[in-house]
Amino acid sequence: MDVSSAGLGQTSNLDNSSAELRAAKLAKSQQExxxxxxxxxxxxxxxxxxxxxxxxxxxxxxIKV
Known part of the structure; x- marks a missing residue:
């Protein structure tokens, strides 16, 4: 059982989701x-x-007809 790779995968997903959230907030701010x-x-x-x-x-x- 490899515990370290599962932990890194979860951290990577959290980093990706926070980056996506940050990008969405920036895009919304730019549109506004x-x-x-x-x-x-x-x-x-x-x-x-x-x-x-x-x-x-x-x-x-x-008017002339």
Whole structure:
């Protein structure tokens, strides 16, 4: 019975799972950062439509048939 190899295998699995967890947390953090940057960019580009000085402009449309 080889006890030392079983112990090393379990440690290796723990190291792999902790590395995967760390990588998943980093990926999530990166996605959140990119999402926030995208939302900030969209909000900074938001422009209100221009308003005419005369409110009656565009209210009447002449159509000839």
């Amino acid at each position: 950062t990119e999402g926030k940057a995208a939302v900030d960019l969209l909000q900074s580009a938001e422009v209100s439509p221009p308003r005419s000085a005369d409110l009656a402009v565009g209210q009447n449309i002449n």
